[in-house]
Amino acid sequence: MAKLTIAEMQARAAVEKPAPGMPVIKVGMSTCGMAAGAEAVFATLGQEVQARGLDARVARTGCAGMCSMEPLVEVKLPGEPAVMYGGVTADFARQIVAACAENKPLPTEFRVPSIGQLARVSGEPVGTGSEPKQYRIVMRNCGVIDPEEIDEYMDRGGYQALTKVLGSMTPEDVIEELKAAGLRGRGGAGFPAWLKWKLTRDSEGEEHTIVCNGDEGDPGAYMDRSVLEGDPHAVLEGMIIGGYVIGAKQGYFYIRAEYPLAIQRIEKALRQARAAGLLGNNILGTDYSFNVEVRLGAGAFVCGEETALIASLEGKRGTPTPRPPYPSVKGLWGQPTMINNVESLANLSQIIVHGSEWFSKIGLGKSAGTKVFAVTGKVKHAGLVEIPMGVTLREVVEGICGGSATSVPIKAVQTGGPSGGLIPAAALDTPITYEDLIKLGSFMGSGGMIVMDETDDIVELSKFYLNFCVDESCGKCAPCRIGGTQMLRVLDKIADGNGTEADIATIKRLANAMQKASLCGLGQGAPNPVLSALRYFEPEFRDRLVSVKN
Amino acid sequence: MSATQIEDDVAAISKRWKSKRGSLIMALHALQDRYGYVPRDAAMSLGEQMDVPLARIYEVLTFYNYFRLESPGKHVVSVCLGTACYLKGAPNLLKRASETLGIAPGETTADGEYHLQVVRCVGCCGLAPVATINELLLAKVTDEILDANLAPGRVDAAAATAGANDGKA
Incomplete structure (x- = not known):
């Protein structure tokens, strides 16, 4: 591809792409899909189309979000709405091709809702309530485009935000737009994005750096993996704009080594963007030059903490340092550094293209926009959902995901992973906003939402989460290193039926010390699952105490 | 592997990464x-070629869960x-795998065929419980799927699994 200019990009936006005049068959080829056998389905479809001499296109795409129904295949005949199939086998793939080839109606079995039936798409108005609950801004291209083809991303308006920014906006304009939009960090804490961008831009330094945090370590969460695999250019575009705004020449993707497909797709996206003049020297023919490299995580949950991530990028042990100084002032190599979550960056181009007014109307109150959740555990339709914030937990768990997967009722939902908290079934009517979840003793977190049913043992679960944090504690500060281990010992004692009344008080005291005195978010958050379990399910702990049993 | 082979491998890796700041972890990957x-020999050679003290290399290697210091087997x-x-139900699967292979998590069978380990989330939670054998990801793992993939004398992990997955997910 020849290097593009701003004028060429603008011209490209004006051209409407005609709909393909042949059947298009897409297969979900993200990690989930492949694990469920998508490669065999893809191969079979290709062979059958060829064997029958059918004029049809078999394409790969990313994760449509219905992970429990993989492998997913979408069939779009010219002039007809798309039909989605779930749990597709090689045999069934042959039936699909046969129907296309013989001009027969498409099979009616194995059908699942199509993306169009599930969700509104980025740019559409907020609506009045009769439309689907899901609203896909971050996942707008996931399950729609071939993530390995930059042209498909550009045909859906990709890199138009970058064109607009470089063509007509100053960095301050972008920051104002972000402020008006009300975008907050999607990594969990919800810090206003515009402020982070402004603080980094305003910091003195020789080499400002932008980092995309793709070290999704929270067990039970995989939104970032799906976006990196399903729409890598969306994240990259956000990063290139970010680099322009803060005045960076260099950016890094920090991605978990456990996500080989995400790494491979990001690397491919980088090569394509460079070839197209969207990355590298003189981007789109302007004075702006920016490069991006990939760095791999190596299995340390604490590296989700900004200062620990920076240490890891410097090739060291991932131990956090006290803040301030914040990375926006003194980060990588002592220079101003802006770390953004994958989902935050994927939102960016949409705010630029559709405007802050549109974005700020989605969501509720101070929680503007959407949030992607990985809803898993004892739920019927496990998968990814993207909803406008303000939708209730019940609408997500029961409405969109079909409620309990077993005959047993739902007992609780955990958000925020090992630093979050349990939310009892009775509180499911709470709207999902940053503030409301904190009131319940949990927090937004990066987007894990784990559903538990009445058979799940809360005491064991508390141990499970705490055990994770004890394992992952970097050992630098005593409250986290020692407090966690002590608390686990007391929990073990209670779980084994040897606990006393005093032990419950000890847990609360230790939790308080860890929350107040730990150096970073890992130690401060580690007691949360235990505390929230005690807050809502204390009788389950008490039932195991020695005094009760005897 | 011979000492010269290691030297050559490390030289190539060092050439790729030495000039980049903070790239020790990438070189170790x-x-x-x-x-x-x-x-160990490779770590020592890397230290010499990249001018990094061995202590620094091991402080990093032992911090991150992803790095292994012993051969994991086939x-x-x-x-x-x-x-x-x-x-x-993953705890039961782990127990079953451990009993079938006769090793605890973190260990390798005496014949060097299997290494068993626990991982924290491979990001396929929608298909839980999951397990992997080398690069191959097993979805919605049942006792039967696990047994089929750990059967003694089974030559190729991939072949049996492709069958197990087909149409069941």
């Missing part, structure tokens, strides 16, 4: 990709103990 673990069996998998 490259070593592990090459050998399946980070052999087939690395990883059982995911992320939260979703945990809720869907």
Whole structure:
């Protein structure tokens, strides 16, 4: 591809792409899909189309979000709405091709809702309530485009935000737009994005750096993996704009080594963007030059903490340092550094293209926009959902995901992973906003939402989460290193039926010390699952105490 | 592997990464990709070629869970103990794998065929419980799927699994 200019990009936006005049068959080829056998389905479809001499296109795409129904295949005949199939086998793939080839109606079995039936798409108005609950801004291209083809991303308006920014906006304009939009960090804490961008831009330094945090370590969460695999250019575009705004020449993707497909797709996206003049020297023919490299995580949950991530990028042990100084002032190599979550960056181009007014109307109150959740555990339709914030937990768990997967009722939902908290079934009517979840003793977190049913043992679960944090504690500060281990010992004692009344008080005291005195978010958050379990399910702990049993 | 082979491998890796700041972890990833673990000789050679003290290399290697210091054997069996998998019975799968192979998590069978380990979330929670054998990801793992993939004398992990997955997910 020849290097593009701003004028060429603008011209490209004006051209409407005609709909393909042949059947298009897409297969979900993200990690989930492949694990469920998508490669065999893809191969079979290709062979059958060829064997029958059918004029049809078999394409790969990313994760449509219905992970429990993989492998997913979408069939779009010219002039007809798309039909989605779930749990597709090689045999069934042959039936699909046969129907296309013989001009027969498409099979009616194995059908699942199509993306169009599930969700509104980025740019559409907020609506009045009769439309689907899901609203896909971050996942707008996931399950729609071939993530390995930059042209498909550009045909859906990709890199138009970058064109607009470089063509007509100053960095301050972008920051104002972000402020008006009300975008907050999607990594969990919800810090206003515009402020982070402004603080980094305003910091003195020789080499400002932008980092995309793709070290999704929270067990039970995989939104970032799906976006990196399903729409890598969306994240990259956000990063290139970010680099322009803060005045960076260099950016890094920090991605978990456990996500080989995400790494491979990001690397491919980088090569394509460079070839197209969207990355590298003189981007789109302007004075702006920016490069991006990939760095791999190596299995340390604490590296989700900004200062620990920076240490890891410097090739060291991932131990956090006290803040301030914040990375926006003194980060990588002592220079101003802006770390953004994958989902935050994927939102960016949409705010630029559709405007802050549109974005700020989605969501509720101070929680503007959407949030992607990985809803898993004892739920019927496990998968990814993207909803406008303000939708209730019940609408997500029961409405969109079909409620309990077993005959047993739902007992609780955990958000925020090992630093979050349990939310009892009775509180499911709470709207999902940053503030409301904190009131319940949990927090937004990066987007894990784990559903538990009445058979799940809360005491064991508390141990499970705490055990994770004890394992992952970097050992630098005593409250986290020692407090966690002590608390686990007391929990073990209670779980084994040897606990006393005093032990419950000890847990609360230790939790308080860890929350107040730990150096970073890992130690401060580690007691949360235990505390929230005690807050809502204390009788389950008490039932195991020695005094009760005897 | 011979000492010269290691020297050559490390030279190539060092050439790729030495000039880049903070790239020690990337170089160690490259070593592990090459050998399946980070052999001591290779770590020592890397230290010399990249001018990094051996203590620095080991402080990093021992901090991150991803790096292995011993050869894992031919087939690395990883059982995911992320939260979703945990809720869907992963602890029992781990126990079963451990009994079938006769080793505890973190150990390698005497014949060097299998290494069993626990992983924290491979990001496929929608298909929980999951396990991996080398690069191959097993979805919605049942006792039967696990047994089929750990059957004694089974030559190729991939073949049996492709069958097990077909149409069942």
